[in-house]
Amino acid sequence: MWRPAGDVLAVDGHDVVAVADLPSDPGDEAILARAISERRTLITQDKDFGEMVVRGARKHFGILRLVGFSSRRQAGVCRLALAHYERELIEGAIVTVEPGRVRVRLESAS
Numbered sequence: 001m002w003r004p005a006g007d008v009l010a011v012d013g014h015d016v017v018a019v020a021d022l023p024s025d026p027g028d029e030a031i032l033a034r035a036i037s038e039r040r041t042l043i044t045q046d047k048d049f050g051e052m053v054v055r056g057a058r059k060h061f062g063i064l065r066l067v068g069f070s071s072r073r074q075a076g077v078c079r080l081a082l083a084h085y086e087r088e089l090i091e092g093a094i095v096t097v098e099p100g101r102v103r104v105r106l107e108s109a110s
Contacts, residue, residue, distance in 0.1 A: 001043050001066065001074055008075035014082070015040075028052065036060050041089045043078060050094045050105070059107075062089025067098040 003020045010016040017040065019025055026034075028048055035042040041062035042049055053060050064085075069077050077097055085095045085104065092107030 001045065001078070002071035005071070005074035005078060006043075009078055009082075012079065032058075032060070041082075050096075053094070054105075060092055062092060063094045064089060065094065065096045067096060069097075069099065 001018075003018055006016045006018045006020075017034075017038075019031060028046070029052070032042065032049055032052055034040075036058065039061045041064055042060070043064045043066070045066050047065060049063050050065060052058070053063065062085075064078065064081055066074055066077055081095055081097050081102070082089070085093065085102075088104055088106065089095060094105040096103040096105075
């Protein structure tokens with residue numbers, strides 16, 4: 001996710017940890033493990049995280065995947081998705097948002 005989009009979410013009161021703020025990219029496994037251990041919803045453009053939790057049947061606290069949005073639109077899309085799907089994400093849903101379409105995969109569907 002575009003770093004300034006994370007800044008907007010932080011201003012909104014969300015507790016944001018951005019991979020861009022880390023000294024180096026720890027890799028997808030470590031990013032997912034940290035999100036799970038800290039009970040965080042992971043926001044990404046990468047479909048690999050959803051595949052990792054489904055394939056591994058891992059308990060998580062939501063994945064919000066953005067597809068096809070410009071960097072400048074990401075904050076607004078995140079705001080709307082977090083507001084509308086907060087409960088589902090906390091319960092472990094994978095929410096994929098594309099222009100004109102939202103897909104929600106509930107934890108029980110994995």
